[in-house]
Amino acid sequence: MKNTFLLLLAIAFSGLGCTAQISPANSKNNSNQINQQQQQTQTQTQNQNQYPYPGKQNAVYPGFSNNETDVVNAEDTVKIAAVKTPNEPNEADNIEVAILLDTSNSMDGLIDQAKSQLWKMVNELTLAKNERGVTPHIKIALYDYGNDRLSSKYGYIKQIAPLTADLDLISEKLFGLNTNGGEEYCGWVMRTSTDELEWSTDQRDLKMMFICGNEPFDQGPVNPKEQCKKTTQKGIIINTIFCGSYEEGVRTGWKDGADCGNGKYFNIEQNNQILHVDAPQDDEILRLNQELNSTYIAIGRDGISKKERQAMQDNNAGSYGKANATQRAISKSKAAYKNDDWDAVDAYESAPASIEKLAEDDLPSELKGKSKDEIKQYIETQSVKRKEIQVKINDLDTERRKYVAEKQAEMAKTGKNTLDEVMLKTIRDQGTKAGLNFE
Numbered sequence: 001m002k003n004t005f006l007l008l009l010a011i012a013f014s015g016l017g018c019t020a021q022i023s024p025a026n027s028k029n030n031s032n033q034i035n036q037q038q039q040q041t042q043t044q045t046q047n048q049n050q051y052p053y054p055g056k057q058n059a060v061y062p063g064f065s066n067n068e069t070d071v072v073n074a075e076d077t078v079k080i081a082a083v084k085t086p087n088e089p090n091e092a093d094n095i096e097v098a099i100l101l102d103t104s105n106s107m108d109g110l111i112d113q114a115k116s117q118l119w120k121m122v123n124e125l126t127l128a129k130n131e132r133g134v135t136p137h138i139k140i141a142l143y144d145y146g147n148d149r150l151s152s153k154y155g156y157i158k159q160i161a162p163l164t165a166d167l168d169l170i171s172e173k174l175f176g177l178n179t180n181g182g183e184e185y186c187g188w189v190m191r192t193s194t195d196e197l198e199w200s201t202d203q204r205d206l207k208m209m210f211i212c213g214n215e216p217f218d219q220g221p222v223n224p225k226e227q228c229k230k231t232t233q234k235g236i237i238i239n240t241i242f243c244g245s246y247e248e249g250v251r252t253g254w255k256d257g258a259d260c261g262n263g264k265y266f267n268i269e270q271n272n273q274i275l276h277v278d279a280p281q282d283d284e285i286l287r288l289n290q291e292l293n294s295t296y297i298a299i300g301r302d303g304i305s306k307k308e309r310q311a312m313q314d315n316n317a318g319s320y321g322k323a324n325a326t327q328r329a330i331s332k333s334k335a336a337y338k339n340d341d342w343d344a345v346d347a348y349e350s351a352p353a354s355i356e357k358l359a360e361d362d363l364p365s366e367l368k369g370k371s372k373d374e375i376k377q378y379i380e381t382q383s384v385k386r387k388e389i390q391v392k393i394n395d396l397d398t399e400r401r402k403y404v405a406e407k408q409a410e411m412a413k414t415g416k417n418t419l420d421e422v423m424l425k426t427i428r429d430q431g432t433k434a435g436l437n438f439e
Contacts, residue, residue: 049058095125095136095431096163096203098236099192102213102243104146105181109270110212110243115174115238116320117420123397124424126334128206128436136206136436138336139163140170143193144177146184146213146261155188155220163197167337168306171313171328184213185220186257187227190238194231195217206434207236209261210423214243214270216252219303224253228260239426240262241419243270264429266422274418277407281400286322287394289314289329295386297344297379300362306342326400333393345383348376355379 045188101114125138141386142160150156190211209231217240218224231238238261240375242249246267249255258265293314298307317328331337340346344367348355356372367375428438 024354029408034044043301053225078254091241093130093136093202094139094200095128095436096139096141096197096200096205096207097121097125097165097427098141098143098197098209099174100143100145100189100193100209100211101177102146102184102215103144103177103179104184104213106214106217107146107177107179107212107243107270109272110268111174111177113268113270113272113274115316116276116324117418118171119317119324119331119424120420121427122331122336123327123334124427124438126331126336127339127439128431129439130436135335140167141193141197142170142173143189145189146182147180147214148182150182152183155185155222155413156182156193156245157185157189159192159196163199165336165338166341167331168313168339171316172309173312175316183219184215185222185224186211186215186217187224188220190224190231191222191227194227194234194236197234199234202233204435205235206431206436207234208263208427208430209236209238210241210426211257212241212243212419213236215252217257224257225260228257229266232260232262236263237263237430239430240265241422264422264426266417266426268417268419268422270419272418274320274420275402276321278321278323279326279400279403279407281396281403282322282326285326285329285393285396285400288389288396289325289332290331292332292386292389292393295345295382295389296339297328297367297382298342298359298364299344299347300342303342303362303364306339310339320347330393330397330400333397334388344379345386348379349383 092193098115101111122138122140126135129135140161141163143157144150144160145155145157147156147158150158160177161170164170190209193209228238238257240249240254240258240261240263242252242254244267249265252338254267255265262303293311296307296310298304314325314328318325338350340347340350346357355375360368363375367378370378431438
């Protein structure tokens with residue numbers, strides 16, 4: 001190990017234009033020593049080329065992440081990565097969730113539950129903190145499977161949204177789903193979502209897959225148990241949600257899918273009505289949400305349409321009642337709700353210089369004809385206003401959570417799971433195991 005270190009040190013110095021001086025008395029010994037070290041380095045390179053994981057250029061080996069490892073060509077210097085030990089604090093920067101929804105004829109109730117509980121799930125995710133006390137970046141993906149409108153060539157499967165932090169996009173796509181008859185291939189949709197999505201390669205990030213349906217888990221040409229192993233090799237946890245009785249889900253392989261995927265198996269009654277609790281804080285939160293919307297400044301080619309989409313998703317959430325609209329408003333007060341691709345305030349906070357590069361045509365009417373300093377001042381004013389509103393909403397949310405928890409404790413239990421109950425419980429359990437803390 002010492003010899004290897006000396007060789008790497010010599011290489012480093014030579015790269016800096018330095019020359020290692022070797023005394024004549026020791027030149028022969030040092031020459032032999034360097035030859036041995038070069039042979040060791042060559043052997044190490046051969047071993048790396050024989051490593052059983054494919055794709056050497058982009059491989060992420062167990063215990064490593066792409067942020068820590070540089071694997072380069074054999075003739076270049078190889079940088080040795082630091083292995084994450086069990087005692088190393090969890091520094092997860094991402095929470096990634098893929099939701100795979102069966103949209104065959106009998107799944108209308110499931111889709112309704114998903115539409116009405118999206119923002120509740122997002123709010124639960126925003127409560128997570130890593131060891132630095134920072135909320136990880138949240139990304140959600142959405143897949144539609146088991147629908148005759150989709151191509152049989154691709155297993156009646158379609159990616160509705162990639163892993164994205166654009167929560168309005170997820171809401172828009174979710175509310176656009178409709179059911180139709182079809183073949184449900186769980187193994188295939190797991191394979192597609194595993195391979196298509198740009199999952200984090202950092203083993204410390206929390207990556208979860210929720211697959212929901214009501215047909216046998218092993219239908220279709222892709223073996224779910226074999227695919228399960230491939231998915232978990234990427235550090236993705238597979239959770240299965242069967243729409244029907246617990247026993248039937250066990251009998252038709254849904255529990256086996258979760259067991260193989262290091263996840264949880266649940267059954268739900270997809271046609272059950274979700275219980276929404278209206279709280280005294282809701283009216284004020286919804287009023288503040290209108291003020292919050294006024295702080296968004298649409299920029300760029302798609303700015304106006306995306307601001308209109310924001311308002312539409314407010315309406316979609318409200319179509320499931322006041323409590324659900326409130327959950328969305330609360331989500332918009334969190335750091336996870338970010339729109340730097342079309343909102344000047346978020347764009348300025350992400351990259352201040354980007355605002356100066358905007359053409360006159362990319363500016364909204366209220367900023368046209370203004371100087372750069374005037375534009376900057378206007379954006380900063382709106383930013384301060386937004387933060388003040390978000391603080392107020394978060395304070396009200398704290399009060400609201402206490403009220404809702406008390407009311408739910410008073411209500412009789414139905415004994416039947418719904419989508420929100422099983423997903424929220426799973427998020428907390430698996431997040432805690434991954435080293436995250438929940439407020």
